[in-house]
Amino acid sequence: MARMLENKSVREVWQEIERVMKERPEPIQGMNTVYQYDITGDDAGTFQLLIVNGTARVVEGTESTPDCTLTLSDKNFKKMIMGKLNGTAAFMTGKLKIQGSMGLALKLEGILNEYNLSETA
Numbered sequence: 001m002a003r004m005l006e007n008k009s010v011r012e013v014w015q016e017i018e019r020v021m022k023e024r025p026e027p028i029q030g031m032n033t034v035y036q037y038d039i040t041g042d043d044a045g046t047f048q049l050l051i052v053n054g055t056a057r058v059v060e061g062t063e064s065t066p067d068c069t070l071t072l073s074d075k076n077f078k079k080m081i082m083g084k085l086n087g088t089a090a091f092m093t094g095k096l097k098i099q100g101s102m103g104l105a106l107k108l109e110g111i112l113n114e115y116n117l118s119e120t121a
Helices: 002-005 010-024 074-081 085-092 102-115
Strands: 032-040 044-054 055-060 067-072 097-100
Touching: 002 055, 002 074, 010 044, 010 055, 010 067, 010 074, 010 097, 010 102, 032 074, 032 102, 074 085, 074 102, 097 102
Parallel strands: 032 067
Antiparallel strands: 032 044, 044 055, 067 097
């Protein structure tokens, strides 16, 4: 299953993230946060994950002021989503840069782990 996710574009991975969060919103209930991902590399782009009252929506580009911005390569983004790269380790080794709330970044890692996206795609 993880291989399928690995072969998807960054945009398709975000579509998958949005889909699973809408199907099972429990882990994001009560959250009101804007995460921005600045993805570098061959499949670069800026994406925002907007969580409002426990409802997730992904937009390409910038729609709102982010509470937390994460910058990483397209390959490392996919590795993190598939659970093959720990967010804290990525940050400590310079593979992930975080602006804004470090606490929100850690919370997002826990939430994404709950969705176990490596098994959904």
